[in-house]
Amino acid sequence: MSTLTTHEPARGVLRSRPGRTLTALAARDVLLLRRDVSTFVTRTVMQPLLFVFVFAYVLPTIEGGRSVFSAAGTSFATILVPGLLGTAMILSGIMAVTMPLIFELSYNREIEDRLLAPMRVELLALEKILWGAAQALLAALIVFPAVYFVHAPGQAPQVHVAGWPMFVTVFVFTGLLSSSVGLYLGTLVDVRKINMMFAMITVPVTMLGCVYYPWESLAPIPWLQYAVLVNPLVYASEGLRASLTPALPHMPPYVFLTVLVGGSVLFGLLAVRSFTRRVLA
Amino acid sequence: MSLADGPAVEARDLRKTYVTARGEVPAVRGVDLDVPHGEFFGLLGPNGAGKSTTIGMLTTLTVPSAGVARIAGADVVRDPVAAKLRIGVASQNNTLDRQLTVAENLEFRGRFFGMRGRQARARAAEMLDMFGLTARSRAMVYELSGGQVRRLMVARALMHAPPVLVLDEPTAGIDPQARFNLWQVLRRLHAEGQTLVLTTHHLEEAEELCERVAIIDHGRVLICDSVPGLLDVTGQPDLENVFLELTGREYRE
Numbered sequence: 001m002s003t004l005t006t007h008e009p010a011r012g013v014l015r016s017r018p019g020r021t022l023t024a025l026a027a028r029d030v031l032l033l034r035r036d037v038s039t040f041v042t043r044t045v046m047q048p049l050l051f052v053f054v055f056a057y058v059l060p061t062i063e064g065g066r067s068v069f070s071a072a073g074t075s076f077a078t079i080l081v082p083g084l085l086g087t088a089m090i091l092s093g094i095m096a097v098t099m100p101l102i103f104e105l106s107y108n109r110e111i112e113d114r115l116l117a118p119m120r121v122e123l124l125a126l127e128k129i130l131w132g133a134a135q136a137l138l139a140a141l142i143v144f145p146a147v148y149f150v151h152a153p154g155q156a157p158q159v160h161v162a163g164w165p166m167f168v169t170v171f172v173f174t175g176l177l178s179s180s181v182g183l184y185l186g187t188l189v190d191v192r193k194i195n196m197m198f199a200m201i202t203v204p205v206t207m208l209g210c211v212y213y214p215w216e217s218l219a220p221i222p223w224l225q226y227a228v229l230v231n232p233l234v235y236a237s238e239g240l241r242a243s244l245t246p247a248l249p250h251m252p253p254y255v256f257l258t259v260l261v262g263g264s265v266l267f268g269l270l271a272v273r274s275f276t277r278r279v280l281a
Numbered sequence: 282m283s284l285a286d287g288p289a290v291e292a293r294d295l296r297k298t299y300v301t302a303r304g305e306v307p308a309v310r311g312v313d314l315d316v317p318h319g320e321f322f323g324l325l326g327p328n329g330a331g332k333s334t335t336i337g338m339l340t341t342l343t344v345p346s347a348g349v350a351r352i353a354g355a356d357v358v359r360d361p362v363a364a365k366l367r368i369g370v371a372s373q374n375n376t377l378d379r380q381l382t383v384a385e386n387l388e389f390r391g392r393f394f395g396m397r398g399r400q401a402r403a404r405a406a407e408m409l410d411m412f413g414l415t416a417r418s419r420a421m422v423y424e425l426s427g428g429q430v431r432r433l434m435v436a437r438a439l440m441h442a443p444p445v446l447v448l449d450e451p452t453a454g455i456d457p458q459a460r461f462n463l464w465q466v467l468r469r470l471h472a473e474g475q476t477l478v479l480t481t482h483h484l485e486e487a488e489e490l491c492e493r494v495a496i497i498d499h500g501r502v503l504i505c506d507s508v509p510g511l512l513d514v515t516g517q518p519d520l521e522n523v524f525l526e527l528t529g530r531e532y533r534e
Contacts, residue, residue: 015366015395016362016363016366016395017395020392020395020396021392021393021394021395023392024389024392024393025393027389027392028378028381028389031381031385032380035380107374108374108375108376109372109374109376110376110377110378110379111376112342112370112372112374112376113376113377113378113390113437114393115341115342116340116341116342116365116370116393117365117393117394118362118365118366118393118394118395119362120361120362121361279342280341280342280343280344281299281337281342281343281344
C-alpha cells in the first residue's frame with residue numbers, strides 16, 4: 001500500500017523551479033480560455049463588429065455612399081480600424097486581469113491557491129500582466145477581420161503597416177499598458193463596486209479615447225483635447241493610427257511611444273506593489 | 282540545510298499588528314512555538330484569539346510585524362519560497378479553484394510545485410484514491426459536498442508531499458461522518474511520520490488527534506502541553522474546562 005507522505009515528488013520538494021511554476025500558471029490560464037473561447041470571442045468582437053456594421057456600412061449606404069465622418073479624404077472605416085483595434089486591446093487587457101482578480105480576492109480568497117505556489121508573489125503579479133497583455137493581442141487579431149472587411153461598397157479602409165518596428169512596439173506596449181492598468185484596478189476595486197467600475201471607467205475610456213476621430217480633430221474643443229490625454233486609449237488609438245493608417249492625422253510618435261512604454265513600466269511597478277500589499281495581509 | 286535540522290515549526294516572539302482607520306490593532310502579541318518533526322500539534326483558541334493570523338504568518342500569507350518563524354529551517358520572511366516548498370496548507374476557507382475540476386485542482390497544484398504533467402496526474406490519481414474522490418474527479422468544485430471540499434483541500438495540500446501540513450479548521454461545517462473520515466486520514470498521516478499543525482474549535486478533535494496543544498487567546502499562547510499535562514497542571518477534569526478556565530466563560534463574537 002502506498003503512503004500519503006513519502007512519494008516520488010517529495011524528492012524535489014526543496015527545489016524551487018519558478019520557470020515550471022510560471023508555465024503551469026500560464027497553462028491554467030490557457031485551459032480556462034480554451035474552455036470558454038466562445039464567450040471570449042463573442043465579448044471581444046460583438047461591439048466593434050456592430051459598430052462598423054452600422055457606421056461603416058449601414059449609414060454610408062443610406063447616405064448614398066457619403067461617409068459619416070472623414071478626415072484627409074479617407075473613409076470613416078479607415079478612421080475606425082485603429083480606433084476599434086485599440087479599444088478591443090485596452091478593454092480586453094484590463095478585463096482579462098481585473099475581473100478574475102476581483103473574484104480571487106473576494107469572499108474565500110481563492111488567490112491563496114496561487115499564492116502558495118513556490119515563487120515570489122511579484123512573479124505571480126507579473127504572470128497576470130503578461131497573460132492580460134497576451135489576451136489584448138489576441139483580441140486585436142480577432143477584431144481585425146471584422147473592422148477591415150465590414151464596410152460600404154467603395155469605402156474600404158486604407159490600411160498598411162507604415163513601419164514594423166513601430167507597429168510591434170505600439171501593439172505590444174498597448175497590451176502591457178492595458179493589463180498593468182487592469183492589475184492595478186483589480187487590487188483597488190471591491191467586488192461590490194464592479195458595476196460602478198464599468199460605468200466609471202470602460203464607458204468614458206471608450207467614448208473619449210479618440211476611437212472615432214483623430215486626436216488632432218479635437219482642436220476646436222481645446223479643453224477636451226487636453227482632458228482626454230489622461231486616457232490610455234488615446235495613445236493606443238493614435239499609435240495604431242500612425243502605424244496602420246499613416247495618411248490620417250496622428251500624434252508625433254515620440255508622444256505615444258513615451259506614454260505607452262513609460263506608462264507600462266509605471267503602472268506595472270505600481271500594480272505589482274499594490275498587488276503584493278493587497279495579497280500579503 | 283537538512284530538513285531534520287531544528288524543529289518542523291518554530292516561532293519566536295511572532296507579532297502582528299494591523300493598522301486600521303481606528304488605529305493599531307494587535308492580533309498576535311508575541312507567540313513562541315516549537316513543533317518537532319512528526320508531531321501532531323493543535324492550536325486552540327476562541328474566535329479572534331489570533332489563531333488564523335498565526336497560521337497566516339507561518340504559511341507566508343501574512344507578513345509578521347516582528348519576530349521570526351521558520352518552517353523546517355526556512356525563514357518565512359527571508360525565504361518565503363523555501364518555506365512554501367516545505368509546507369502544505371488547507372485553509373479555513375474553500376480556496377479551491379472553482380473554474381477547474383477536482384482532478385485539475387490537484388494536477389495544477391502539482392505542476393505549480395514543479396511536477397511534469399504525467400507525474401502530476403499520477404500523484405493526483407493517487408490522492409483521489411486515498412481521499413475517496415476518484416468518482417468525483419471530473420466534477421467541478423461547486424458540485425462537491427462540504428466533506429468532499431475539505432478532503433480535496435487536504436489532498437491538494439499534500440500534493441507536493443510537504444514536510445509540514447497545516448490545517449486551519451479542517452472539519453468546520455461538515456457532518457460527523459465526514460469528520461470521522463477525515464480524522465482517519467489525519468491519523469494515518471501522523472502514523473506515517475507527517476508533521477501536522479491543526480487549528481480547531483472542536484476540543485474533542487484536539488483531544489482525539491493532537492499530541493500537544495497550545496491554547497491561544499488575545500494573541501498570546503496561554504499554555505502549551507500534552508492533553509494529560511494540561512489537565513494535570515490546571516487540575517481540570519477535561520480539555521473543555523481547561524479551555525474555559527483559561528479563556529473565560531463569557532460569550533464571544
